Amino acid sequence: MTALPEFQRLECSGVWRENAKTQRRDVIVSFGEATIVISDERSARALTHWSLPALTRLNPNQIPARFAPSKPEDGADQDEELEIDDTTMIGAIEKVQAKIESRRPHPGRLRTRIGMGTAGVFALFAILWLPGATTRHVADVAPFANRIELGHAALADLTTLTGTPCHSVQGDAALARLAERLKGADEISILPEALNGVRRLPGRVVAVGLPLLVTQDTPEVVAGHIITAELEAEKQDPLVSLLDWAGFGAAFDLLTTGEVPPDSLRGYGEFLLRGMDNHTPKLDAVRLEALLAEFAKVGVSSTPYAYSIDPTGESVLSLIEADPFKGAPAPEPVLEDSDWIALQTICDG
Template structure:
């Protein structure tokens, strides 16, 4: 049996030299299952057994082929029989293919790692950078982004309304409806906004119609509080940076500045987006924490009261645990802010 299935027996003449400096002598070489057997061509006496996995070819591509039993060995074997040379080359190829290849594995792992990094760069990095940037921004930078977006919004709505008395009333309303230490920046616009819209920097833009249509400020307060819950659920800075893209976000993260051009047109997109529904129970809790009457706003949203039942059932006004949103004079000044 031989190491190759296609040969039951394979042997040929060759020239063998046991040590460097010795004369080459004629031998017969036979391919075995795991060894190459070298015998004297006259007596048939075995002279050497070479392990097939250890054999190396000294002169690849040349004929006669010159072999050695291993690295650094003086012993050599010269074969010019093409069938035996081809068989030995095939055996060597099979043996090499079955050996572990650390370099190949390393290359595969490196390629997989590179693909993973590329995938992260394309799919994970932009979102991660936007989230991280939004988390580390100081409030002053959030305010600046909000101011830039107000300017962008003004292209569609006109400049925010302002009178001395009305602006003072808005300041007091922002303090009244903000959480402790977190006053809101409230602006009124004539057109373009149907109800209310939140922007970075705790900025809420409201429509003039909310001032003209209702007798008391509680409905306006409800729209503002609903926008604040939306902003707390989905950071408006993160949404703006998603729009701006990776390049401007990276610049903001490294320099603290967001190019105005990066968010141009973003507010137009906001105006076309339907408002995200607000959990009535969470909104009812905010009304109760701030002691604001919730019934008028609830009836404005749903006259039947079915979808806003928590706002009606826990209305602070029903149990006397409420405080005015604005004084009557401030409410009148606010209603006149766009005149």
């Protein structure tokens, strides 16, 4: 049933014309199930039925109201017309038509809603995905010179908490030989305070805390930490980590201008130091195998490093058991004794 219940008994008088060639005649207009019924005023004989959904008002907002059936699909002329001046009937017809219209499918509205929904999904996708994707892309295409520059910028912010890197003639020479020996760092800096382990920065820049030197007996321990940091850098690019911390704007600036605003790295050193007190690596089977392969590749015994991080851990015991040199010094030492002493005393002035 299309007509609303309150209008099912509604009737009024009207003037109807079947076509342009016939005379207008007085009629009675009443609601049916889904139609209005037009009947002869004298005989009450039904003359025609008009479908409410197919009813068109010819003169909106004017009284008397003129209605006509919608044109046929074949486009033929349709001159049938009904004129009503009863405002209750006019309101009833328009109310029913509005109700019908609200129930009809609206492809245009649906397309709009789908379009808006799709746009919303893409916007959410861009918010969640685009920054990370941009950061990874920038890291992939960044020239090595930019990596070195950002590595130095990160180191500079780190030194506001650790003190400036230590230097001495013998110590700097020993650092250069250590970098050459391990083949995983182009530049190694020794920081006097706060840093208790190793941090690998962009541009193959490595920061080493002085406590790691002065508390150990052999350079194999320091070498092991640097090897581990290098392995971590292969898993998680330090430049990606830096840009993730600095934010999408910094990554976008680097992509478009080749530079990162200096202020965008302020506080990054504090972030690098966070959690450094516990630098025992979590070595699952895959990482353990990769780490052992690195020790073997550079020719460094893994046993001293394993004892320095956790002599009772199961994964660390595996480092000892699988040591390619079985705990003995490698044929090529990590550093000569004189170089090792020069490193341990590099901050003595």
